[in-house]
Amino acid sequence: MTNNMSGISVFLADKGIYFLTAFLLVLGIYGMITCKNYMKKLICMNIMQVAVIFFFLCFGQKNGGTIPVQVTGLMGARHYINPLPHGLMLTAIVVSLGTTGVGLALLTRIKEKYGSIEEDDIIKGENKF
Amino acid sequence: MSNIPVLIVLLPLSAALLCMALSLIHWRLGRDVVIASVAASLVLSVIQLKDVIDHGTVSYVFGKYKIPYGIEFRIDAISAVIIVMILIIGFITLLFSMSFEVRDGGKVKNSGAYTMLALLIVGMVGMTSTGDMFNLYVFLEITSLSGYCLIALGGSRGIVAAFRYMLVGTIAATFYLLGVGILYSQTGTLNMEDMHYMLSRGVSTEAQAVALVFIIAAFGVKMALFPFNGWQPSAYAHANAGSRPLIAGVMGKIPAYAMFRYIFCIYGSEFRFMDEFLLIVGIFSCCGIIYGSVRAMAQTDLRKMLAYSSVAQIGYITLGFATGSPVGIVGGFLHMLAHAFMKSGLFFGTGAIRQKYGSMKMEDLGYIYKKMPLTSGLMVVAALSMVGIPPLGGFFSKWYIGMGAAGSHHLVYLFVLVISSLLNAVYFFKLFEKMFMARDKELPDRIPSEVAQEVPWNMVLAIVVCFLAIILIGVFNVPIVNVLMPTVMEVGS
Secondary structure (H helix, E strand, O other): OHHHHHHHHHHHHHHHHHHHHHHHHHHHHHHHHHOOEHHHHHHHHHHHHHHHHHHHHHHOOOOOOEOOOOOOOOOOHHHEOOOHHHHHHHHHHHHHHHHHHHHHHHHHHHHHHHOOOEHHHHHHHHOOO | OOOHHHHHHHHHHHHHHHHHHHHHHOOOHHHHHHHHHHHHHHHHHHHHHHHHHHHOOEEEEOOOOOOOOOOEEEEOHHHHHHHHHHHHHHHHHHHHHHHHOOEEOOEEOOOHHHHHHHHHHHHHHHHHHEOEHHHHHHHHHHHHHHHHHHHHOOOHHHHHHHHHHHHHHHHHHHHHHHHHHHHHHHHOOOEHHHHHHHHOOOOOHHHHHHHHHHHHHHHHHHHOOHHHOOOHHHHHHHOOOOOHHHHHHHHOHHHHHHHHHHHHHHHOOOOOOHHHHHHHHHHHHHHHHHHHHHHHHOOOEHHHHHHHHHHHHHHHHHHHHHHOOHHHHHHHHHHHHHHHHHHHHHHHHHHHHHHHHOOOEHHHHOOHHHHOHHHHHHHHHHHHHHHOOOOOHHHHHHHHHHHHHHHOOOHHHHHHHHHHHHHHHHHHHHHHHHHHHOOOOOOOOOOOOOOOOOOOHHHHHHHHHHHHHHHHHHHOHHHHHHHHHHHHHHHOO
């Protein structure tokens, strides 16, 4: 029994974080589908993007690795974590910032034109144009 | 090492960034710089195409990093041809959109549209030429973000369409990133060629399959493949009128090319579930072809009709890929070229009609062939090519796709091709009936006759280029196929 328990906890410690990021991803998509308010849709979009960023950072980790700056006396690649996933995610964060910026700009325009950012009001307003 | 591959991207990019600032100095300076830079890129891309045909694949390495680690532009015959196509249509679209400027005194109010058009061109050219998976993501986002802005410039309904497209498009980009992440965590490389090498040497098949599902879904959304096409009709219909030909004609094709590269160049025939994935893509394409054609028949707004027809036409391209045989794949690429010119041609035509008579309704087209002979000539040729009448581009691409389908014994695909050509005929002949037979609505002419007889010169140029391209792709289909075939034979099964 105890052996089995430790198996689960090892598994959770090893892979559990991936389930959490997958949950975050699905949560974001669920929110984007169900929310009627466009601002909330935008927030859920951000949650979804953050989930993928976490995913990259998680598999970039390794046990006993230090930051990828050369330390004297510490030779060999196994002592350092791979900096590339973090570098990629910096770019992805910038991209998601840009997307959010465009989204917010569009939302302010929608608010100007339709007077609301609720989906029902917008659909009603769309038929008038 | 020649710098042409990077200059093609760099020139429009720097012009796009300078455009807004230069517009403050003089109202037409920014616009002229953008147009000149795209023209220069066009010339360079033709030189590059000749180079690739003569000497084979060109590889450009950034910053002299060694290849699996650094970023690489890799241009083979297919991407060189597609880059020329993007830049031709981009150039004539830029000229065409000059007629849709909103002037306020001595200033152009929407000079940002030129910035966005140039960025769209940069993104698409970059997606086509890059050999790095993450670099592809960045260019994909450049394309999408400028696409959202151009759609939002199309007025009140355009903004909502752009917002909805943005939500769906961001899910797609995130899925793509997730797929890349899974592949990267398994192989530790991002270079496409290196990835193919790693994947063929035994990476867990399940991880590969999951990654490919994410990547196909992502590109499916971006190119509006059938079950993912919800955003597309209203986005195409309500986009900024001047840039609509580029958005509708080219923006959907580039993700299709990227999907081709993932399925055939990166995964390749060594992948165990290859046939299953091709079958799924084939089923999506067949459903999309029928669905798009049927929905297009029901539309009264010309733009909506053309947008739904795009869903069907993207289906042809992916159907060509789904046959898995080199002839079918080449047919898919030929259709990509032909359809880019047909669809932008039709949108140039509708844009010209809208500029002259201010209407996009089908029933207002009566007697248009007498009043706008050039425009209606182009629309007739483009529509006949869509249906697939022999000397035109659309016939030969469908012919090659059909040959590929017959060669790989997918007779259902052939059946769908024939049925959808008939459906195309139904809705395009409805358009002809309105153009030639319907009564003249006598709408007021909004272009004074001292400015131009029919439409201004920039519209005439766009119309003539598309008209010639459709006919030339049809007549010279054999040389084009001969250029594409060796590359497809290399990667195809």
